[in-house]
Amino acid sequence: MSRPDLDPDLLRAFVAVCEHLSFTHAARRLNRTQAAVSLQVQRLEERLGVKLFRRSTTRVEMTGVAESFLIDARRILTLSEQAVARLSHLRVAGQVRIGVMEDYGTRVIPRLLPEIAEIFPLVQIEMEIGLTARLLKRLGSSFDVVLAMHPEGAGKGDLVARESAAWVASRDHGTEHTDPLPVALSYPDCLFRQWAIEVLNASGRPWRLAYVSQSTAAIEALVEQGLAVSILKSSMLGQGLRRLDGSSGLPSLPGAEIRLHRAANISPGAALVADHLTQKLRQRG
CATH class of the missing domain: 3.40.190.10 (Periplasmic binding protein-like II)
Known part of the structure; x- marks a missing residue:
């Protein structure tokens, strides 16, 4: 019996759907139509002779087979990319x-x-x-x-990621309840500093600029010690920090792109x- 051919394009579609659990989002990432991605996954399922996803009108779920196969699919794609890159980029x-x-x-x-x-x-x-x-x-x-x-x-340039700005405080201190609110921010040309000042002033909540540093690491250390709150990217929160939700009384923040x-x-x-x-x-x- 001949073994199925694992087309890299089919594997990329499969991995994208696994990572997003959405054919729509996978299609956007791959710059293809949702129908094309769905067809690629269907072809892969036919070649493998297994069901990879359970689909309904509201959600997409990976089967147990898909969870195991995802590891191999990523490994195959990585090895393929590295092999081609070595040949074309070696010089x-x-x-x-x-x-x-x-x-x-x-x-x-x-x-x-x-x-x-x-x-x-x-x-x-x-x-x-x-x-x-x-x-x-x-x-x-x-x-x-x-x-x-x-x-x-x-912004201009190539969009590589979307980030949500988050108010953060220490896990061990309720600094967000201090009045006036102590805030640690970067220099004036920092986007997060501009947002913080705009939304805090608009909210009418008393606050003070307690600490200023260009170093994100320094600001995180100050916040972790309970000396101030600040704004960080949600994906970058350290273990000693927590994201503040609406119950903190702090105003919402805009979205950001990298x-x-x-x-x-x-x-x-x-x-x-x-x-x-x-x-x-x-x-x-």
């Missing part, structure tokens, strides 16, 4: 200068760099951490690539690295 060389926000620069990008180093062994990465507004001013002169945060729907910007004069090698970063950041989301 790419030069320097790639990246500007990135602190939280992404310390928690997200470092996890992607080992794979970049493997795929592009002759490329030298230089990374600098800073505030979005300041980094973008140096795109082209100091940086080939800048990973920056923008208000939802307002976008990758490329210099107009970016080199072909740096563009390939930017392509890889864009792909991996989107997969993370």
